[in-house]
Amino acid sequence: MSASLEIESRPAAFGAAPPTGDMPLRVIAPGRGSDAAEALARAEPLYARVKHVIPPIEWPVFAPDVAAILRLKRERDAVILAHNYQTPEIFHCVADITGDSLALAREAMTVDAKVIVLAGVHFMAETAKLLNPEKTVLIPDLRAGCSLAESITPEDVRLMRARYPDAPVVAYVNTSVAVKAESDICCTSANAKRVIESLGARRVIMLPDEYLAQNVAKQTKVEVIAWAGHCEVHQRFSGAEVRSLRESHPGVIVLAHPECPPEVLAEADFAGSTADMAAYVGREHPRRVVLMTECSMADNVAVAHPSVEFVRPCNLCPHMKRITLPNIRAALEGMCHEVTIDPALADRARRAVERMLAVR
């Protein structure tokens, strides 16, 4: 039996797109005397981890912030959770826990520290706070949003429920707490098929990523009703781009994230979450590979696989890139940008996340 899919959308335009053009300005001051030398010396052992992807000339720019963040983590009893799309100096040098959305949600529950700094976007920090209501959760830049999370409101979810009253609502973790609170269960790109099939329903509403829903619908007999939201990073990839990459880089293995349009997945050798892609590279050791996802992912995976050639068609997520070493340092110094959750929504939203985490 073939899977079926319906696409829903709000008649008006989506919620205002988050700003993309005003990336924070960094002004780098030259290091001074013995302070700079001491910071460099403290951070030096970490450079060995990233020397394959950060040129030696750039490291002195990062080292003072790295050294300060390591000190501040001890002073504040803080841990840093970093998503796979964070830059290598964050991902490999100051983060304590790294991974995709699912891994960060799971690991957030095991954190034994008073403070969590979420190096990622806002919905990830909200999820960490939902699972750790007693801890202080900071996000270094409160403007770090997500085009998917912006594409749907709680009112939209209620509209979908009214239209399909028999269909449970599966919300991608890339949603606000208010949308999660209207949903039955959450999912990530790593577990979407398992979550949908765990419900035992004939059909489900899956929101807000249309392409993820289309790609999952191809793998299951459950009817999927989708919402027309998109990731502004992954929707820019195309099947023509994959074909062109294969021509210009003979033998390249193409791994694609399921938030990409279905035509991209049809041209790819493998489709999976960021964790699945990293596992593929570790398992198969391709000679030459391209990851159809956010730019920093390739840098972060390349650190562990220096013999693999990574072809890099670069699509940056402007929201992920709002997080920098200087603003992580500033958040810890000032204990600022704390994430709070509306108590009226917290229990319902947490239930949807915990229900997902219980699916194996």
Ligand code: SF4
């Ligand atoms: S990469 Fe896409 S889904 Fe991820 S935070 Fe950026 S806009 Fe959202």
